[in-house]
Amino acid sequence: MSAAATQQESGYSAASRGEDALSTLAALVREDLEACNRLIVERMQSPVSLIPQLAAHIVAAGGKRLRPLLTLAAARMCGYRGKRHVNLAACVEFIHTATLLHDDVVDESALRRGQASANALFGNKASVLVGDFLFARAFQMMVADGSLEVLRILSEAAATIAEGEVLQLITQNDTATTEAQYLEVIEGKTAALFAAATEVGAVVADRPAEEQAALRAYGHNLGIAFQLVDDALDYSAEQEKLGKTVGDDFREGKITLPVLLAFARGSEAERGFWRRTLEAREQRESDLAEAQALMRRHRAIADSVARARDYGERALEALTLFAETHEKRALAEIVRFCVDRAR
Amino acid sequence: MSAAATQQESGYSAASRGEDALSTLAALVREDLEACNRLIVERMQSPVSLIPQLAAHIVAAGGKRLRPLLTLAAARMCGYRGKRHVNLAACVEFIHTATLLHDDVVDESALRRGQASANALFGNKASVLVGDFLFARAFQMMVADGSLEVLRILSEAAATIAEGEVLQLITQNDTATTEAQYLEVIEGKTAALFAAATEVGAVVADRPAEEQAALRAYGHNLGIAFQLVDDALDYSAEQEKLGKTVGDDFREGKITLPVLLAFARGSEAERGFWRRTLEAREQRESDLAEAQALMRRHRAIADSVARARDYGERALEALTLFAETHEKRALAEIVRFCVDRAR
Numbered sequence: 001m002s003a004a005a006t007q008q009e010s011g012y013s014a015a016s017r018g019e020d021a022l023s024t025l026a027a028l029v030r031e032d033l034e035a036c037n038r039l040i041v042e043r044m045q046s047p048v049s050l051i052p053q054l055a056a057h058i059v060a061a062g063g064k065r066l067r068p069l070l071t072l073a074a075a076r077m078c079g080y081r082g083k084r085h086v087n088l089a090a091c092v093e094f095i096h097t098a099t100l101l102h103d104d105v106v107d108e109s110a111l112r113r114g115q116a117s118a119n120a121l122f123g124n125k126a127s128v129l130v131g132d133f134l135f136a137r138a139f140q141m142m143v144a145d146g147s148l149e150v151l152r153i154l155s156e157a158a159a160t161i162a163e164g165e166v167l168q169l170i171t172q173n174d175t176a177t178t179e180a181q182y183l184e185v186i187e188g189k190t191a192a193l194f195a196a197a198t199e200v201g202a203v204v205a206d207r208p209a210e211e212q213a214a215l216r217a218y219g220h221n222l223g224i225a226f227q228l229v230d231d232a233l234d235y236s237a238e239q240e241k242l243g244k245t246v247g248d249d250f251r252e253g254k255i256t257l258p259v260l261l262a263f264a265r266g267s268e269a270e271r272g273f274w275r276r277t278l279e280a281r282e283q284r285e286s287d288l289a290e291a292q293a294l295m296r297r298h299r300a301i302a303d304s305v306a307r308a309r310d311y312g313e314r315a316l317e318a319l320t321l322f323a324e325t326h327e328k329r330a331l332a333e334i335v336r337f338c339v340d341r342a343r
Numbered sequence: 344m345s346a347a348a349t350q351q352e353s354g355y356s357a358a359s360r361g362e363d364a365l366s367t368l369a370a371l372v373r374e375d376l377e378a379c380n381r382l383i384v385e386r387m388q389s390p391v392s393l394i395p396q397l398a399a400h401i402v403a404a405g406g407k408r409l410r411p412l413l414t415l416a417a418a419r420m421c422g423y424r425g426k427r428h429v430n431l432a433a434c435v436e437f438i439h440t441a442t443l444l445h446d447d448v449v450d451e452s453a454l455r456r457g458q459a460s461a462n463a464l465f466g467n468k469a470s471v472l473v474g475d476f477l478f479a480r481a482f483q484m485m486v487a488d489g490s491l492e493v494l495r496i497l498s499e500a501a502a503t504i505a506e507g508e509v510l511q512l513i514t515q516n517d518t519a520t521t522e523a524q525y526l527e528v529i530e531g532k533t534a535a536l537f538a539a540a541t542e543v544g545a546v547v548a549d550r551p552a553e554e555q556a557a558l559r560a561y562g563h564n565l566g567i568a569f570q571l572v573d574d575a576l577d578y579s580a581e582q583e584k585l586g587k588t589v590g591d592d593f594r595e596g597k598i599t600l601p602v603l604l605a606f607a608r609g610s611e612a613e614r615g616f617w618r619r620t621l622e623a624r625e626q627r628e629s630d631l632a633e634a635q636a637l638m639r640r641h642r643a644i645a646d647s648v649a650r651a652r653d654y655g656e657r658a659l660e661a662l663t664l665f666a667e668t669h670e671k672r673a674l675a676e677i678v679r680f681c682v683d684r685a686r
Contacts, residue, residue, distance in 0.1 A: 048506045050513055102471050105448070128445050128471055129508045135475075136501035139482055143495045151494065152486045158479035163391045165472045170393055 021337035022064060025330040029072040032086055036068050039090045043137055054122050054130045059097050067197045068093045070222075070334070074201025074215050077327035084204045087145055091154065092197045094138035099161055099193075101131035150200050157196035164188015173253040173279050175263055175271070182257055186227040187220075194223030214321045218331070221315035226338045228308035231256035232301045233341065235292055247288040253278040257307065261300040262291075270294055305339070312339045364680035365407060368673040372415040375429055379411050382433045386480055397465050397473045402440050410540045411436045413565075413677070417544025417558050420670035427547045430488055434497065435540045437481035442504055442536075444474035493543050500539035507531015516596040516622050518606055518614070525600055529570040530563070537566030557664045561674070564658035569681045571651035574599035575644050576684065578635055590631040596621040600650065604643040605634075613637055648682070655682045 026033055044055040068089035075085035105124045122130075135158070142151050168185045171177040198219030202212040234249040235258055249256055255278065263274050273290065277283050295301050312335045322328050369376055387398040411432035418428035448467045465473075478501070485494050511528045514520040541562030545555040577592040578601055592599055598621065606617050616633065620626050638644050655678045665671050 046506055046509075048510045048513070050509050051506065099475075102475060105467065105471055124448065124467070125512050126509065128448055129505050129512065132442075132445060132478075133502055133505035133509065135478065136498055136505055139494070139498035140502055143491055143498055146491060148486055148489060148491070151482070155479055155482035155486050159476055159483055162472050162476035162479055163389055163394065166389075166393055166469065166476065167391045169468050169472065170391070 021330070021333035022066070022069075025069050025073055025334055026065075028326055028330050029069065029076060032072045032076070032089070033065065033069065035083070035086045036072065036089045036093070037065075039086060040093055043090060043141060044094075044134065046133065050122070050126060051130055051133055054101075054126055055097065055134060057122075058100060059093070059134075063093075065093065066334075067096050067193060070194065070197045070219060070331075071201050073327045073331055074198045074219075075204050076201075077322055077325055077331065078202050078205030078207045078211065078215075080201070080205035082204070084145055084147075085201060087141055088150060088200050088204060089197075091138040091141050091145075092193065092200075094134040094141075095154065095158060095161075096193060098131040098135040098138070099165070099189075101127045101134070103165070147203060149203050153196045153199055153203065157192045160188050160192040162188075164190075164192065168254070171255050173281065174255060175259070175274050175279055177255040177260065179257070179260055182255060182260060183224070186224055186231075190227040190230075191220045191223030194226065195220035198222075211321060214318045218315050218318040221311045221318065222335055222338060225308040225311040225315065225335065228257060228304055228311065229338060229341050232258055232304040232308070234258075235295055236301050247291075250277070250288055250291055251283065253281050257304045258295050258300040261303055262294050262298045265298040265300070266294060309339050312336070364673070364676035365409070365412075368412050368416055368677055369408075371669055371673050372412065372419060375415045375419070375432070376408065376412065378426070378429045379408075379415065379432045379436070382429060383436055386433060386484060387437075387477065389476065393465070393469060394473055394476055397444075397469055398440065398477060400465075401443055402436070402477075406436075408436065409677075410439050410536060413537065413540045413562060413674070414544050416670045416674055417541040417562075418547050419544075420665055420668055420674065421545050421548030421550045421554065421558075423544070423548035425547070427488055427490075428544060430484055431493060431543050431547065432540075434481040434484050434488075435536065435543075437477040437484075438497065438501060438504075439536060441474040441478040441481070442508070442532075444470045444477070446508070490546060492546050496539045496542055496546065500535045503531050503535040505531075507533075507535065511597070514598050516624065517598060518602070518617050518622055520598040520603065522600070522603055525598060525603060526567070529567055529574075533570040533573075534563045534566030537569065538563035541565075554664060557661045561658050561661040564654045564661065565678055565681060568651040568654040568658065568678065571600060571647055571654065572681060572684050575601055575647040575651070577601075578638055579644050590634075593620070593631055593634055594626065596624050600647045601638050601643040604646055605638045605641045608641040608643070609637060652682050655679070 040059055041056075044059060045052050071089040071092050072085055075088075105127050138154070139151075142154060164185050164187065167181065168189060171181055171185060195216045196219070199212055199216040202215045231249065234246060234256070237246055248254075249259075259274065259278065263271055266274070273287075273294070277287050277291065315335045316332055319328055319332060383402055384399075387402060388395050414432040414435050415428055418431075448470050481497070482494075485497060507528050507530065510524065511532060514524055514528060538559045539562070542555055542559040545558045574592065577589060577599070580589055591597075592602075602617065602621065606614060609617070616630075616637070620630050620634065658678045659675055662671055662675055
């Protein structure tokens with residue numbers, strides 16, 4: 001059975017399972033998460049009212065809070081009992097939000113988290129500048145925290161994110177992109193912040209370098225799995241469930257693993273199709289369906305998801321270092337949630 | 344004689360004097376500045392080649408390096424003998440460059456430092472992302488420096504810059520903007536980084552709080568004077584000398600002090616002119632000349648420059664705390680350079 005067909009038949013229950021994993025994690029750190037949400041609202045305030053107004057649109061739009069949840073749970077799994085992780089989880093979410101705002105400018109995406117994107121409502125200018133504000137505010141909050149190690153980790157992540165996004169821009173519309181380049185893109189744009197989010201959990205808990213590295217590896221591999229699935233879903237998910245427009249990547253000519261696999265395995269005529277639609281960006285009404293059919297024919301979605309599962313396994317392996325706790329089990333469940341979204 | 348006429352008659356010699364002040368300052372910290380320039384080129388490198396390529400376009404385009412020069416000279420005036428200030432001066436320039444790149448997206452300005460703007464050449468996407476990279480890189484470099492006080496000062500400046508830019512966006516095309524709001528805009532978008540650039544000079548030299556505050560006041564007031572003159576020049580300078588398009592602010596409907604003064608002092612018919620051109624943005628070929636004529640009639644340029652001179656005086660006063668050195672004299676000359684540009 002094709003991956004897309006599988007997704008359509010068992011999608012609902014898989015989504016429920018996924019949301020269960022996320023709910024379990026959220027319930028486990030409920031007080032921390034509530035404190036984090038309060039802090040987010042508090043620290044996005046500014047006398048310049050457009051800033052909280054626009055930030056609220058995206059920060060408070062009911063995002064999954066996946067990244068801050070990772071920071072909160074990682075710190076607790078490491079036995080941390082203080083409050084610093086709440087502040088750092090908010091920093092992680094601000095950095096994530098800033099990249100979303102800047103990504104909206106970049107991608108002209110019409111939907112984000114199921115709502116009109118901030119830049120469609122407020123304009124490109126405001127999105128760029130409010131992103132800058134949130135980014136700067138995150139650094140102010142890290143300075144208040146006072147750990148140079150945390151600042152090192154998150155400033156490096158921020159630089160790597162930007163590099164990944166620029167590389168994505170360069171490889172866009174280029175079917176000669178290699179899998180290695182694609183991997184570099186998603187390591188930058190997604191895995192870098194996941195890795196930083198979990199690593200700082202070990203830092204606030206003052207755990208040894210080995211555990212810090214393990215939590216970083218967990219986040220890194222989880223992030224890659226997450227993005228691989230996201231890229232698969234762009235061709236296979238039902239629009240309503242995804243909360244974003246299916247086929248966005250296709251319309252923008254983004255080169256993702258499903259495309260690379262279908263291209264590599266395709267006939268010369270099929271490669272012509274990909275070059276026309278993604279490089280020349282000459283797209284007709286029926287082309288998305290044709291792209292999906294080619295992916296089914298070459299198992300491009302199923303194999304992308306299988307790749308995600310491999311990275312998921314590595315994320316789980318990284319957790320073996322830690323004692324069995326509720327937090328560890330919840331972090332393991334999150335890996336399954338990320339991979340199962342694609343089923 | 345009107346300010347605009349004065350400017351046209353004595354503009355050349357004033358510009359020469361100004362460049363002398365800048366050259367004097369640059370000569371005084373020549374080795375530091377060269378080291379700073381090398382560091383800038385070194386640290387804007389990335390395996391993602393579009394980043395140094397685009398950054399070079401703006402960083403290496405022969406900007407005045409005014410902000411890093413301020414950091415270098417302030418540190419030396421404070422008796423600092425190490426090398427940390429070189430690194431921090433590069434951070435200041437990176438933050439400045441990031442805001443220019445994001446400002447280019449925002450303002451669609453056709454010329455920047457006399458060259459085609461980065462976003463005209465490379466596109467909005469790349470400008471936003473490379474700006475993000477330089478911003479993140481600046482924070483990485485501050486982390487390597489290791490002073491939380493420096494990180495506090497520059498992250499606060501970054502947040503204030505974003506607030507100022509957003510406020511500018513809100514007040515754009517609104518002739519009901521107050522002088523207080525205008526001042527808040529330029530304090531944010533310009534004075535905040537000038538203040539931070541000079542303040543960190545005292546911090547690396549480990550000077551007492553009083554001197555740190557004095558250097559901050561110097562930079563703050565210099566920054567306001569600088570921006571007031573910039574806003575006056577947009578209506579009065581010769582295009583060649585300014586290195587940017589005269590009338591940019593007018594065409595974009597930016598509300599600057601010359602506009603606010605001409606509007607407040609104008610007849611009802613004149614206010615209609617400002618509302619049509621700046622609020623409704625219905626502009627005809629002859630409107631810029633008309634705007635300049637109204638400003639001459641109401642001494643709007645001359646009085647804006649006089650206001651700049653007042654802030655310049657405050658900047659000079661802030662220097663009285665320091666012993667007479669070559670650096671102090673050069674920093675005082677820079678105040679005159681900033682104000683004299685408008686003559």
